[in-house]
Amino acid sequence: QVHLVESGGGVVQPGRSLRLSCAASGFTFSSYGMHWVRQAPGKGLEWVTVTWYDGSNTYYADSVKGRFTISRDNSKNTLYLQMNSLRAEDTAVYYCARDLRPPYSSTSILDNWGQGTLVTVSS
Amino acid sequence: EIVLTQSPATLSLSPGERATLSCRASQSVSSYLAWYQQKPGQAPRLLIYDASNRATGIPARFSGSGSKTDFTLTISSLEPEDFAVYYCQQRSNWPFALTFGGGTKVEIK
Numbered sequence: 001q002v003h004l005v006e007s008g009g010g011v012v013q014p015g016r017s018l019r020l021s022c023a024a025s026g027f028t029f030s031s032y033g034m035h036w037v038r039q040a041p042g043k044g045l046e047w048v049t050v051t052w053y054d055g056s057n058t059y060y061a062d063s064v065k066g067r068f069t070i071s072r073d074n075s076k077n078t079l080y081l082q083m084n085s086l087r088a089e090d091t092a093v094y095y096c097a098r099d100l101r102p103p104y105s106s107t108s109i110l111d112n113w114g115q116g117t118l119v120t121v122s123s
Numbered sequence: 124e125i126v127l128t129q130s131p132a133t134l135s136l137s138p139g140e141r142a143t144l145s146c147r148a149s150q151s152v153s154s155y156l157a158w159y160q161q162k163p164g165q166a167p168r169l170l171i172y173d174a175s176n177r178a179t180g181i182p183a184r185f186s187g188s189g190s191k192t193d194f195t196l197t198i199s200s201l202e203p204e205d206f207a208v209y210y211c212q213q214r215s216n217w218p219f220a221l222t223f224g225g226g227t228k229v230e231i232k
Contacts, residue, residue, distance in 0.1 A: 047221035059219040107155035113166035
């Protein structure tokens, strides 16, 4: 079955960097687009970024554009999120999620999610 | 950017009752709307996609309807495990972005 496991979260000071990983198993990772979605404590869901199945296209929320970079290594079945210049407002649980739909479709459907990893930005 | 507005923010009901949750889009999203359920301390779970299609393993008491700007998630008879927060979601292509509604919390009355 599909399994997504995030790691790399922790406490980091404002302005510093952190890299999250999402290890995928149970499906052909290289065939699916992958997203990062975050959730600040006690708040709703916020989409962060997506990468196409082959990494050829990436898109970002305005709130993280220029600071975060999504990437993937299909040979290792792993998704990454490099987070630079972190701010207090980036504090959240970060989830990776699989997109059921191909990139050229009209929508995205997040059919499998990891358990999340908590990032706390604080001095 | 398309904004999704969910109502009510909180729904207080008893087990066995019918729950009706609303999601309104600021412009037409055709039928491209999904619903997710999230319980405390857990990741979201896909319930409904393309407005009315149940995801794999989702019980028949969950149903979705609507198109363009107005959508509804209905739980026909609440089970104890259905008390949770529910989110709707859509995707814009120009510019590319996913958006979620603010959520509806279904709580035990």
